[in-house]
Amino acid sequence: MVENIDLTVAPGEILCIVGESGCGKSVTAMALMGLLPPDVARIPSGTMNFAGTTFDMTRETLPSDLRGSDMAMIFQEPMTSLNPAFRIGDQIGETVVRHKGCTQAEGRARALEMLRRVGLPSPEDRLDVYPHQLSGGQRQRVMIAMALANDPRLLIADEPTTALDVTIQAQILELIRDLQRDTGMGTILITHDLGVVAEVADTVAVMYGGQMVERGPVAEVFANPQHPYTIGLMASVPRLTGPRGRLTTIPGTVPTMDTMPDGCRFRTRCAFAARTCATRPPLTDVGPDHLTACHFAPLEDMLRVAG
Incomplete structure (x- = not known):
């Protein structure tokens, strides 16, 4: 869906x-x-x-x-x-x-x-x-x-x-x-x-589970990804430079439509998942023309508080 x-x-x-x-x-x-x-x-x-x-x-x-x-x-x-x-x-x-x-x-x-x-x-x-x-x-x-x-x-x-x-x-x-x-x-x-x-x-829209989870100018999204799914996708891309090692993976698999969780559909695979993720996050402005659907965006603020 x-x-x-x-x-x-x-x-x-x-x-x-x-x-x-x-x-x-x-x-x-x-x-x-x-x-x-x-x-x-x-x-x-x-x-x-x-x-x-x-x-x-x-x-x-x-x-x-x-x-x-x-x-x-x-x-x-x-x-x-x-x-x-x-x-x-x-x-x-x-x-x-x-x-x-x-x-x-x-x-x-x-x-x-x-x-x-x-x-x-x-x-x-x-x-x-x-x-x-x-x-x-x-x-x-x-x-x-x-x-x-x-x-x-x-x-x-x-x-x-x-x-x-x-x-x-x-x-x-x-x-x-x-x-x-x-x-x-x-x-x-x-x-x-x-x-x-x-x-x-010029612009990129990231989809997961039938929903748009992030959208913005490509340079902005690549430099400052704000949805955990977007971050996971980028981390899983092989790189030609730097130390060798195992590729980063996103744990779990995409749920089927009949088992899709309520709220944030990525929460069953997300490292930041919390109770509030049982409600659907709205698309929120996190930069110029940059939107993301995550309760914890901007992630820098959440990580700063956690640190």
Whole structure:
């Protein structure tokens, strides 16, 4: 169950949503795009304001002229997102024809332009190939080309470098960042990799157990993390310098939705947990545009009193 998520993405900004697998990152993205299947998911409340228009998210779908045009999404696994029975040029061109009302020939020309733009080798030859004839990195470039074909104002990228080797990961992230800078679109990048966050994000939102536990400018959050979960995530990242030793771990496992504790959902794994954590902590200002959901924030004050 995802709840109490409050996100703002400005034009030209990259917001990274980070957290362990199962914390609700992808569900949040699918909800924003209106892609949650109504037979297994329900949105009881919530709104989205997009370019000055407010949408009631309890509706099953967003307007069809918004999704795929002004809002676009890159999914985790391009092999399951691309249709294996259609050539990639036709799949990209279809999105343009659908939203721009142009001819098939114009859609194909736009597909070729986008394949060039995302740096796919020999784009003229790739228009008529099928997804299985491309490598994983090439398929991801096709997904990016399809998502950006209609010049969206908002791009949601759900772990776009999953299953790619580190060299291709770096290329895909650099491509997204360059295209975002060129077009000025807002971008939500979902990841579990704090290295990616440090490299590309302007703002970071940390999720745990379906809730947002910390949000702020990436430099501020990395320099001064205020939620115990955020601190645990950062401490578990391997470092290339300094003494060798065992990696820090967060004890325990993420509770399932039917065993999630009341109050702070992280309290069963938190070293600072106390009775007051049985009540839900509100998001509190701890710095410029920096919010955290912890009863003991700022942690420096609590540690100073304890010392």
